[in-house]
Amino acid sequence: MKIAIIGGTGDQGLGLAMRYAKIGEDVVIGSRKAEKAENAVSEIENLLGQTNIKNLEGLSNPDAAVLADIIILTVPLQAQKATLDSIKDYVDGKIIIDATAPLSSNIGGSPIEFIEVWEGSAAERTVAILKGKNVDIVSAYSNISSSSLMNHEEDIDCDCLVCGDNNEAKLKAMELVNLLPGVNAIDCGPLSRTRIVEKITPLLIGLNIKNKTHYAGIRITGLDKK
Ligand SMILES: NC(=O)c1ccc[n+]([C@@H]2O[C@H](COP(=O)([O-])OP(=O)(O)OC[C@H]3O[C@@H](n4cnc5c(N)ncnc54)[C@H](OP(=O)(O)O)[C@@H]3O)[C@@H](O)[C@H]2O)c1
Numbered sequence: 275m276k277i278a279i280i281g282g283t284g285d286q287g288l289g290l291a292m293r294y295a296k297i298g299e300d301v302v303i304g305s306r307k308a309e310k311a312e313n314a315v316s317e318i319e320n321l322l323g324q325t326n327i328k329n330l331e332g333l334s335n336p337d338a339a340v341l342a343d344i345i346i347l348t349v350p351l352q353a354q355k356a357t358l359d360s361i362k363d364y365v366d367g368k369i370i371i372d373a374t375a376p377l378s379s380n381i382g383g384s385p386i387e388f389i390e391v392w393e394g395s396a397a398e399r400t401v402a403i404l405k406g407k408n409v410d411i412v413s414a415y416s417n418i419s420s421s422s423l424m425n426h427e428e429d430i431d432c433d434c435l436v437c438g439d440n441n442e443a444k445l446k447a448m449e450l451v452n453l454l455p456g457v458n459a460i461d462c463g464p465l466s467r468t469r470i471v472e473k474i475t476p477l478l479i480g481l482n483i484k485n486k487t488h489y490a491g492i493r494i495t496g497l498d499k500k
Contacts, residue, residue, distance in 0.1 A: 277450070278342030280304040280335050281349035281357060283314040286373055289423025290346060290415065292318045293454055295330040296426055302331050304338030306360075311338070322426065339364040344450065346371045346415070351380040351389075351396055358403045365409040369443045371450070372397040372468075373415035375475035386480035388473045395468040397437065410443035412436060413468040414451055414459070416475050421488035429456030432491025435474075436460060437467040460494050 279287045282303035305311035311332030339361035374396035378387035393399040397413035414436045438444035448459035478490040
């Protein structure tokens with residue numbers, strides 16, 4: 275299974291690419307510029323202390339989307355529409371996992387405040403942008419800090435809240451999430467639940483600032499207790 279990380283040159287995408295490449299998954303990093311994606315591959319190789327990682331490559335966003343079985347979108351809200359427009363011809367039959375958190379900082383404000391999105395959430399905005407396409411949108415990763423992802427020698431100490439309307443697509447996304455060491459994927463129900471989940475991200479950023487750390491995350495407990 276080929277995982278394309280669209281906008282994978284930024285903090286979140288790079289962290290996900292590194293984690294998945296490290297455990298042997300087939301990963302392609304996408305960027306507006308192929309050269310920038312290739313540089314991101316070199317950065318990961320340096321960080322992992324390996325050369326020529328066979329299961330990792332860097333391409334333009336459209337070329338990455340063409341090759342993908344599953345797509346992870348890791349761009350800021352202000353880049354969401356243009357980025358999706360650039361790959362929309364290559365998404366039919368695929369799953370897109372949207373990691374976007376709509377933060378006030380996306381429009382010049384504070385990262386500890388969220389902004390309302392007309393469609394209800396960034397993930398639902400992805401659905402609206404890709405209207406007419408045969409694609410399943412799942413929301414995940416928006417509460418996992420890039421610092422935890424990049425800290426690849428340690429497990430990631432948080433759960434990942436996953437939302438989606440198509441159960442089969444959601445289960446595939448949850449399988450992928452569960453490959454991240456330390457992370458439990460939690461099925462949070464339909465995509466509209468993302469309206470709640472995306473708002474946790476600015477809360478975590480605020481907790482990071484208050485506690486002078488970069489690793490705040492959440493755990494859901496008690497789900498197995500009867
Ligand atoms: N960073 C975190 O800890 C974290 C945690 C949870 C969720 N998230 C979410 O994950 C997403 C990515 O976060 P990030 O911190 O990795 O973002 P980022 O570093 O700001 O951007 C990621 C990539 O998106 C592309 N991009 C940035 N601005 C763009 C623009 N104006 N137009 C088109 N493309 C643009 C760039 O790729 P190219 O230049 O290579 O095209 C960039 O490397 C965001 O939605 C964020 O809310 C982040």
